[in-house]
Amino acid sequence: MNLAAARALADEVRILPIWEKSDPERTAILVLPGEFQEFRVSEAVKSLWPGKGKHLWVAGTHSNPLYLRRDVLRIVQEEIGSGFDTTYIETAGWAANTPGQMYWAAALLKYYSTSVEHVIVATAAYHAPRCVLTLLKTMSKTGAECVISVFPILHENGPHSREPLWVEEEEKIRTYQKKGDVASRLEWDRYLLFGRPH
Numbered sequence: 538m539n540l541a542a543a544r545a546l547a548d549e550v551r552i553l554p555i556w557e558k559s560d561p562e563r564t565a566i567l568v569l570p571g572e573f574q575e576f577r578v579s580e581a582v583k584s585l586w587p588g589k590g591k592h593l594w595v596a597g598t599h600s601n602p603l604y605l606r607r608d609v610l611r612i613v614q615e616e617i618g619s620g621f622d623t624t625y626i627e628t629a630g631w632a633a634n635t636p637g638q639m640y641w642a643a644a645l646l647k648y649y650s651t652s653v654e655h656v657i658v659a660t661a662a663y664h665a666p667r668c669v670l671t672l673l674k675t676m677s678k679t680g681a682e683c684v685i686s687v688f689p690i691l692h693e694n695g696p697h698s699r700e701p702l703w704v705e706e707e708e709k710i711r712t713y714q715k716k717g718d719v720a721s722r723l724e725w726d727r728y729l730l731f732g733r734p735h
């Protein structure tokens with residue numbers, strides 16, 4: 538896959554809409570922290586949880602290994618006030634990389650296999666395509682199943698379209714496809730055709 542093909546695939550993944558048949562009771566919001574991570578969690582909660590999904594899963598991050606459950610709960614309280622149910626909030630304080638985050642998410646999908654059928658991936662817009670493609674690949678490796686939607690988050694001070702970090706992510710799609718960590722164009726097309734109910 539050349540860079541132009543990786544860019545086209547990334548652009549296609551990024552605009553995947555929220556699944557129309559989504560049932561909030563059977564949906565998880567998967568937040569992937571990183572740069573501006575408090576903003577990412579805040580935006581995901583403000584926009585999606587609990588209205589669009591009953592489960593809130595905040596993956597670990599290598600950029601701040603001390604990012605703890607209490608930090609996530611504090612952000613949730615700042616956004617929606619006190620009195621929320623923490624039963625369906627899952628957090629992981631540290632992850633070495635994106636595949637590590639996705640193996641964690643896949644394990645949750647298998648654990649909640651009878652109650653979660655849909656995951657909304659919420660992360661920075663530049664990072665979202667690689668995250669989704671990594672989740673798709675990890676699901677095929679682990680036997681986890683779900684419908685995937687994307688919620689790209691843009692920070693006013695963060696990287697915007699075609700800035701170096703976006704191009705770097707497109708290069709990573711190519712690199713990690715070769716390593717077997719990221720779904721290919723063929724796997725993505727098959728998912729859209731067979732794995733995502735219309």
